[in-house]
Amino acid sequence: MIKSMTGYGLASFEDDSFVVSVEVKTLNSKFLDLSIRSPKQFSDKELEIRNIVSSILERGKVNISIEFNRKSGEELPVGIDETLFAGYYHRYLALANLVGADTSDVFKLAIQSPNVMTQSTEKISVGEEWNVVKEVIHQALMKCDAFRSDEGNVLEKKFNENLNIIKAGLRNVEKEDPVRKDRIRQRIGNNFKDWLEENDFDKNRFEQELIYYFEKVDITEEIVRLGTHLDYFQKNLQEDTNQGKKLGFISQEIGREINTIGSKANDASIQKHVIVMKDELEKIKEQALNIL
Structure with a gap:
């Protein structure tokens, strides 16, 4: 049975932590012409997304839009060592007072000091979240493929x-x-x-x-x-x-x-x-x- 290259698919996922929505639109093209719009935390997943798309839709002009939103602002994209930050801050403040220097940049210096901010927490969460996002992408692509068949x-x-x-x-x-x-x-x-x-x-x-x-x-x-x-x-x-x-x-x-x-x-x-x-x-x- 033949398939059209015109298609549309929409899939979503929601739990207590975040909401994911993936929209796929396709038009005719001689080759696979893929355009991806995704959050920054998944910017390194473009090749994987392309492989998933090509395995299902094969060719056509494909626009895929990925929306990802956390429900709570308590989860930060970085980890902060508050004890280490306080130590740096008070040490820099004491040194500035010792020599009579301007203390307006002490906070900036302290927050940018080594090991105060880490991305280890984000890496773990992105890995878990990406598995969910990938499944939603797959669902949207399958719906688009079914649309093409219809x-x-x-x-x-x-x-x-x-x-x-x-x-x-x-x-x-x-x-x-x-x-x-x-x-x-x-x-x-x-x-x-x-x-x-x-x-x-x-x-x-x-x-x-x-x-x-x-x-x-x-x-x-x-x-x-x-x-x-x-x-x-x-x-x-x-x-x-x-x-x-x-x-x-x-x-x-x-x-x-x-x-x-x-x-x-x-x-x-x-x-x-x-x-x-x-x-x-x-x-x-x-x-x-x-x-x-």
Whole structure:
């Protein structure tokens, strides 16, 4: 079954400590074009996020937004050794008073002193929190993938409608073709009958030229090939693997046969059906660009 490259997925998680929300939006693209918006504490996880996305969505223009908020402000992103800070502060203050220096920067010096602030607590929490965030990302991506499958089902129905109209046009062309050939024979016969009788002309050579001419305007092969391409297109709609690019190539071949039928037939009644087939094919080509 085909999948659309247009998709949307939203997943969230909430407990007593924090809230996580992940939103995924996708559009069509030849390759995986990933844009990530995430909190700073997960900035080093971009490669891991990319690997998760590529394993599920494979390709397309993907925008993923990660929201992470702690419920309490008591948990700081750094650890502070208050005893060590107080020791530094009082020592610097005493030294400043000893020499009569300005004491306005003592607090800044103390807080920036070695080992006063550490990130060990944050590292532990980020590791635990990241596991939760990663699971929410996975859920959002799976929902987006399911959305793509649903969109693919809608597109498949539309493709079949377009293909059925083209097939109907092809059947009409097949019906009109013998009538077209008879008209060509009558027209040539009427135009050359008197001329052949009045002039000394090799009738065998003339018949050979007529056969050559009819081969040039014969569209039997194009009709057969077009029917084969249409069947092949429908067959690929049922394949499990990604078919977007292949469907695009097949639609090009369909267009080539339709154009050849129109130009070789050179017939007004057939041209009407050709125009209808071309119109439906353009709809197929436009939608095929959005197939994974």
